[in-house]
Amino acid sequence: xxxxxxxxxxxxxxxxxxxxxxxxxxxxxxxxxxxxxxxxxxxxxxxxxxxxxxxxxxxxxxxxxxxxxxxxxxxxxxxxxxxxxxxxxxxxxxxxxxxxxxxx
Amino acid sequence: xxxxxxxxxxxxxxxxxxxxxxxxxxxxxxxxxxxxxxxxxxxxxxxxxxxxxxxxxxxxxxxxxxxxxxxxxxxxxxxxxxxxxxxxxxxxxxxxxxxxxxxxxxxxxxxxxxxxxxxxxxxxxxxxxxxxxxxxxxxxxxxxxxxxxxxxxxxxxxxxxxxxxxxxxxxxxxxxxxxxxxxxxxxxxxxxxxxxxxxx
Numbered sequence: 001x002x003x004x005x006x007x008x009x010x011x012x013x014x015x016x017x018x019x020x021x022x023x024x025x026x027x028x029x030x031x032x033x034x035x036x037x038x039x040x041x042x043x044x045x046x047x048x049x050x051x052x053x054x055x056x057x058x059x060x061x062x063x064x065x066x067x068x069x070x071x072x073x074x075x076x077x078x079x080x081x082x083x084x085x086x087x088x089x090x091x092x093x094x095x096x097x098x099x100x101x102x103x104x
Numbered sequence: 105x106x107x108x109x110x111x112x113x114x115x116x117x118x119x120x121x122x123x124x125x126x127x128x129x130x131x132x133x134x135x136x137x138x139x140x141x142x143x144x145x146x147x148x149x150x151x152x153x154x155x156x157x158x159x160x161x162x163x164x165x166x167x168x169x170x171x172x173x174x175x176x177x178x179x180x181x182x183x184x185x186x187x188x189x190x191x192x193x194x195x196x197x198x199x200x201x202x203x204x205x206x207x208x209x210x211x212x213x214x215x216x217x218x219x220x221x222x223x224x225x226x227x228x229x230x231x232x233x234x235x236x237x238x239x240x241x242x243x244x245x246x247x248x249x250x251x252x253x254x255x256x257x258x259x260x261x262x263x264x265x266x267x268x269x270x271x272x273x274x275x276x277x278x279x280x281x282x283x284x285x286x287x288x289x290x291x292x293x294x295x296x297x298x299x300x301x302x303x304x
Contacts, residue, residue, distance in 0.1 A: 007287035014294055063282070069207050070229060070238075071285070074176045076210065077236060081177075093167055093175070096261065100170030104300070 003040035005049050010038040012056035027055035144179040145264050146234040147200060152265060154196040157184035159252040161243055161277065163289070165268040168259055171296045173289050178229075178236035182269070184249040185241050190219040193239070197221075200232035245280025246273065271297055 013023045013034070020034040027034075029052070036042040037052070044052065050060040078086065144164060151158055159182050160168070163175030183193050194217045203212035212231040215221065222228070222241075230237045242248040255270035269277075275293045278286040 004284040004287060007284075007291060011287050011291045011294065014291060061282075070205075071176065073205065073210065074178060074236060077231075078177050089177070094172075096168055097170055097172045099261075100168060100259075104170060104303075 003038075005044050006038045006040045008049065008060070009034065009044075009052055009056075012053040012058045013038075016056040016058070018056060023052065023056055027052045143234040145262060145266075147179055147232060147237055148266050149264050150196050150199050150234075151181070151193075154192045154199065156192045156196050157189045157249065157253075158182060158193075158267065159249060159256050160266060160268045161240065161252065161274065162238075166271060166274050166289075166293065168261070168266060168268050169257060169271055171271065171293060173292055176236075178238050180238045180240060182240055182243055182246075182249050182252055184253075185222075187219055190222045194218045194221055197230065197232070197237075200230075200234065200237065202230040202232045202237060205229040205231055205236070243277045243281075245277040 009023075013020065016023075018026070020038070021031045024031045024034045033042065034052070037044055046060075053060050081089075148160070159165075160179065161182050162178075162180035163173045164179050166173050167175055183189055197217045202217065204215050205212045222239075225239075226242055227238070227240045230239070243252075246252055252269045252273055253267075255273055256267045257270060259266045259268060271293060275290065275297065278290050278293070
């Protein structure tokens with residue numbers, strides 16, 4: 001849950017084509033507060049989060065799902081890999097991104 | 105974009121336990137061979153060799169189209185769900201020495217891999233010789249293979265043909281999944297798609 005709320009605010013803002021200052025004005029807060037939320041330096045309450053994303057034209061909806069440990073398992077799996085393997089994996093991923101961008 | 109189906113996996117295990125299938129649960133440790141595993145091209149090549157109909161989805165599909173998402177080590181695919189394709193998929197999984205990863209267990213288990221393996225399953229997670237491999241028949245926000253194949257992009261990487269879901273479909277699915285990590289991914293995808301449309 002590293003910066004779930006901040007990521008949601010950033011996503012809502014960008015999808016609505018707003019600057020941090022625009023969103024802050026609409027939500028009745030400061031640009032500095034929006035920036036701090038998006039950077040994960042501050043965490044809004046649920047009410048504040050709902051109010052901010054509403055100001056960006058979005059509704060916050062929350063649902064319960066069955067717990068899923070897949071990402072935690074993958075994190076353990078990746079942690080079991082040697083540093084060399086991980087380094088090579090990341091290097092190849094970077095190359096693949098570059099190749100795709102060249103092909104565009 | 106795809107969730108592990110703990111209940112469905114439990115159902116599968118029960119089915120195997122109640123049948124004559126050799127669905128043995130064995131101890132598991134990553135062997136040295138399995139520590140060379142982030143080789144999705146090898147997995148894709150095996151799927152292609154077995155003529156499996158599938159689309160690569162998730163973070164890897166985005167990365168292969170130039171979007172640098174912080175992806176995990178697994179490859180996620182959506183296979184066609186017709187019986188003949190499930191049979192081909194099972195054969196590919198056997199070639200890959202795939203073992204089933206079960207929610208709540210660290211160690212994958214060996215199961216009988218045939219077309220019946222997928223009966224009633226929406227999502228299955230495997231560990232193969234070439235890394236983690238996830239099968240999701242109906243990703244969130246989509247209706248499955250027939251939906252995703254309409255906008256598929258077929259890429260060639262080192263001579264291997266890789267069918268990947270379109271960035272728009274990946275975005276649609278991540279939006280529907282609504283997982284906390286997807287908010288960050290969606291921000292990156294949204295900005296990439298916006299920049300791409302402005303370039304066009």
